[in-house]
Amino acid sequence: MKKNKLFVVAIIAFSTVLLGLAFGLSTIKTxxxxxxxxxxxxxxxxxxxxxxxxxxxxxxxxxxxxxxxxxxxxxxxxxxxxxxxxxxxxxxxxxxxxxxxxxxxxxxxxxxxxxxxxxxxxxxxxxxxxxxxxxxxxxxxxxxxxxxxxxxxxxxxxxxxxxxxxxxxxxxxxxxxxxxxxxxxSLVSANSRYDQLVVKQKDTFSQDEKEGLLLFKEKCASCHATDLFSDESLRNIGTAAANDPVKKFKVPGLRNVEVSGPYLHDGRFNTLEEVLSFYASGVKKAPGLDPLMQQHGQTGIPLTAAEQKKIILFLKTLTDHAFINKTTLQ
CATH class of the missing domain: 1.10.760.10 (Cytochrome c-like domain)
Structure with a gap:
């Protein structure tokens, strides 16, 4: 009888340890x-x-x-x-x-x-x-x-x-x-063809894409800076509605821009072609317009049709397919 009691006590003690371990493991965080x-x-x-x-x-x-x-x-x-x-x-x-x-x-x-x-x-x-x-x-x-x-x-x-x-x-x-x-x-995107070029020295760029990168650095990188492609500033590029009290909007990062249109704060442009065309010929002089949008005696950013196409080709190298199709945490 005494042995039976000791056995029961041992079982209870062992079960308590197991429960404690189970609870402890359930609260361990990775x-x-x-x-x-x-x-x-x-x-x-x-x-x-x-x-x-x-x-x-x-x-x-x-x-x-x-x-x-x-x-x-x-x-x-x-x-x-x-x-x-x-x-x-x-x-x-x-x-x-x-x-x-x-x-x-x-x-x-x-x-x-x-x-x-x-x-x-x-x-x-x-x-x-x-x-x-x-x-x-x-x-x-x-x-x-x-x-x-x-x-x-x-x-x-x-x-x-x-x-x-x-x-x-x-x-x-x-x-x-x-x-x-x-x-x-946890949503970090940094595995585009562009990243493979600058980090891993894996060059898969076409000649037009390389020229687009150079044009981007010359024409766009004042605002779309660093490899995040935004200087995080607020700027008036002449797109606010007359009745909108907000005139300045954040410079957006351009990673995955190929798949995230429509564009601008109000989604007015459906394509990247429309966006580049706006910068080339659609910016109008207005009070408060950002100084970068009115240089050399003209508004906007001087871009030929060929230059616009090459910049767009470069922007598409910023698409991170692993990110938009990921199933893991990072």
Whole structure:
């Protein structure tokens, strides 16, 4: 009898150890670093600690339509991976209410740790806060943050995820936006043919593409600077509507620009050809026009038709097929 009791106690003790190990293993998080390509400048923003589990949860939240007011729209509904997390072919995305229209084209999402500010007008300086706009804007997901957080806390699966990954029992707005921020920071694009040329010295450029690169450096790189192809500035290039209080817009990065049109802050141009034609002959003199758009006694950027074609050929070398088709975290 005594032996039986000792055996039972041993079994209970062993089971307790196993449960403890299982719980411990379930809370172990795999830390990852944001990939920092060697041809990129120093990141502007310090990233939070990223984990595989945090990134995966962030993606789940990014893809979840239930977090919108009508349960039909997610962040990923407008930011599609195959379009470099933009909405190819769509001038202005429709939100939950077709009667309420936005005014800005959906920007592509990548290399966000190197950005100084966010949105087309650069009004937000913290990446974590950008999700709040998407959740609460009447022209987008149309929900309140209180309701979004309530939905998460009523969902046992989400509660378990947040408990395991972040060690919290009650989910708050900052926990939601922090998880999405982890996912967004994992979106690093730096494996285009251009990168293979400058990093690996693997030259697959045609002669026209090489000439396009030289023309780009001469004509465009004042604003589209570094290998991120943006100096992160706000500039007036004469495209703001008369009734738009915002006249300056962020210089967009040009990586994956081939797959992320329409272009400009309002999506007015469907093709790269239209964009280059605008710079060559469509810029009009106006108050506040950026000095770079009015040099040598003329507006815009002097470009012949042949030069425009070569620059476009170069821009297409910035497409990162591994990024837009990826199935792994980075």
């Amino acid at each position: 830390v990852v670093a944001v990939r920092r390509p060697v041809n990129f400048p120093v990141p502007f923003q310090q990233d939070p600690a990223l984990t595989v589990e945090g990134i995966t949860l962030g993606q789940k939240l990014f893809d979840d339509v239930s977090l919108s007011k009508n349960g039909k729209l997610a962040c990923a509904s407008c930011h599609n991976q195959t379009d470099a997390y933009s909405s190819a072919g769509i001038k202005i995305n429709e939100g939950i209410d077709p009667k309420i229209s936005g005014t800005r084209n959906t920007p592509a999402l990548m290399n966000l740790q190197w950005k100084h500010s966010y949105f087309r007008d650069g009004r937000e300086t913290k990446l974590q806060n950008t999700a709040i706009n998407a959740f609460t804007s009447p022209a987008e997901m149309g929900e309140t943050m209180d309701n979004v957080v309530k939905k998460l806390n009523q969902n046992p699966i989400y509660r378990q995820h947040f408990k395991t990954i972040f060690g919290i029992d009650t989910i708050k707005a900052k926990d939601l936006t922090g998880a999405i921020e982890q996912y967004l920071l």
